[in-house]
Amino acid sequence: MSDIAAAWVISEGLAGLRAQALGLAEAAGLTPELRELKPGAPWKWIAAKFWPNPLAAVADAVRAPRPGIAIGCGGMAGSVLAALRRRSMRVVQVQNPRMDISRFDLIVANRHDELTGPNVFVTRTALHRVTPARLAAEAEIWRHRLERFRRPLVAVLLGGSNGRYRLDREVGARLAAELAAMASRDKVGVVVTPSRRTDPGVTELMRAALTPSDGWVWDFSGENPYFGLLALADLIVVTQDSVSMISEAAATAAPVMFAALPGSSRRQRMFLDGMMREDRIRPFGGRFSTWKVAPMNDTPAAAAEMRHRLGMPGLGMPGLGMPGLGFGG
Structure with a gap:
């Protein structure tokens, strides 16, 4: 053929x-x-x-x-x-x-x-679609734009409520408070990219909580920073509702933590357990942490x-x- x-x-x-x-x-x-x-x-x-x-x-x-x-x-x-x-x-x-x-x-x-x-x-x-070439190109585009944020830099990828997990304003407020506390306690920068599925109210809660610590939440204007954040983050935190976003984050050289959400899914649990057994991801407990990882793609x-x-x-x-x-x- x-x-x-x-x-x-x-x-x-x-x-x-x-x-x-x-x-x-x-x-x-x-x-x-x-x-x-x-x-x-x-x-x-x-x-x-x-x-x-x-x-x-x-x-x-x-x-x-x-x-x-x-x-x-x-x-x-x-x-x-x-x-x-x-x-x-x-x-x-x-x-x-x-x-x-x-x-x-x-x-x-x-x-x-x-x-x-x-x-x-x-x-x-x-x-x-995460590849080493795409990450390298996006790193060059976003390096200067993100240099004003404190390092280490934590990128946060927000999903949204679905039929299995809940990310409403109550849950979003708790996560926003944890991220703000981490920024203050661990002296790290925090940048957040919501998805189209993210409740706008959750996005605003994130912005209000992180602004005092010089955090940043993308407002959907201008270029999408998603791949740039993947390329330049020292740690990536992803809400657990999205297998795709966790997989994309795992394709980078950064450690990945998942933020637990109320709800349950047997298949999602199997995915998370498999990734944790290989120590590619860990649960997010409100603190900055790194460990040795290799890209998984x-x-x-x-x-x-x-x-x-x-x-x-x-x-x-x-x-x-x-x-x-x-x-x-």
Whole structure:
């Protein structure tokens, strides 16, 4: 099979899903074309696994000409990919598709998905777009802008409430107080980037608590500092609701702590426990702390396996010294 330069990246309009599939495509050296799945009525109200004709439900997103490969993330993408494979496309699914795994050429699943099979490649972390090159470039962009903050520098990545965890104003106020106390007691700088999911009230509580200690909370104006903070932080604190953000933070050279939130998730607990067993992350207890770590990034290994399985020539991609867990089953 000849090298495949172009690939569709298929997902719903959720940034976390899109970033995982896009990260895999980029790491494999492909040229990704984003295709957002927007089913119309009545299919937008029906789970994709029940669609009788997935390609008709999202016709605008899958119009020809089609490249040789499609990479998708999420349940809706899984149904579409399986249908595309019946049309002779090679398809790679990120996350458990919750359907017959034989309908995919490759599935890349996190170990907390508990999915095994001859075509399932298991990773420790979520896939993402954090690379050494991107971190180095962002460090150069943001180094001067962040030099006014005290060092060591703590970057805080805020998620938001979801169906499993709660990050409302009550919880946000407690976390803001802990961060402010750490800034004062441990003499560290604190910079915070909220996400689109963060309650604006929580963001304001953070700003009010950290301003007296010369902290900074991004207000969504100007350039997004996210990758710059990842690149330059001496410690990264992430709210525990987001596997993706914890995985992105773990791909850096900085120690990572997760801020516990009220709620529960068995799969999330498995993810956190696995990362703690390897001492890549630790719980945040309100104090600055560092320990020796190495970047953990399984995206390059997953990309190399995808190229191998689909018969695509290797690109000599760096970063394969931190492999995923391999194939389950």
